[in-house]
Amino acid sequence: AQTVTQSQPEMSVQEAETVTLSCTYDTSESDYYLFWYKQPPSRQMILVIRQEAYKQQNATENRFSVNFQKAAKSFSLKISDSQLGDAAMYFCAGRLGGATNKLIFGTGTLLAVQP
Amino acid sequence: DTEVTQTPKHLVMGMTNKKSLKCEQHMGHRAMYWYKQKAKKPPELMFVYSYEKLSINESVPSRFSPECPNSSLLNLHLHALQPEDSALYLCASSQGFAVGGARQPQHFGDGTRLSIL
Secondary structure, eight states, X not given: OOEEEOOOSEXXXXXXXXXXXXXXXXXXXXXXXXXXXXXXXXXXXXXXXXXXTTOOSOOEETTEEEEEETTTTEEEEEEOSOOGGGOEEEEEEEEOSSSOOOOEEOOOEEEEEEO | OOSEEEEOSEEEEOTTOEXXXXXXXXXXXXXXXXXXXXXXXXXXXXXXXXXXXXXXXXXXXXXXEEEEEETTEEEEEEESOOGGGXXXXXXEEEOOSSTTGGGSOXXXXXXXXXXXX
């Protein structure tokens, strides 16, 4: 079965500090794509970063970077220099290959940023 | 500004009403999606349209009826809903499922907050 698991329901970080959100996944396919989405209270789901399984280099977008460990099926998100605007629910998601093309979501991590 | 526009933003309706949710995108995407999201939960896929044809129906009750009039528009017709259908309904779009389409992310709208009285 294809699954995405986030084991941290809630996290907290001080402003300007670094925080890492964990995500693991399971698939038997070799070609798949992973995403992190942010959903603030304003409710729009915003793409933060994406990673293609065949790329060994970890994706980076400004203060956001991933640690993609393909063998361990791990895809964590690191937020550097945390800002108050980073407070949101973060969902890890994957298109994990095969015929379905569905986007499979983890259960989410609620991130609080303390001033 | 979101590139996927959903209307209305809020909707309150009785269990006997008929209403419709609308979604529009102008990014040339050929796949469009409806999701249902409860508070502090991930979105649950309801329907997928690919090239204006329904390709996935996740066993959604018939009181929800999707429609894709053209490649830019997606509707969700609602009739005889139940209180447990109260949720945030999200529309999303992405490039088609042809080669290379799977690597592209889905772009989400702001959602419609639906309350059933």
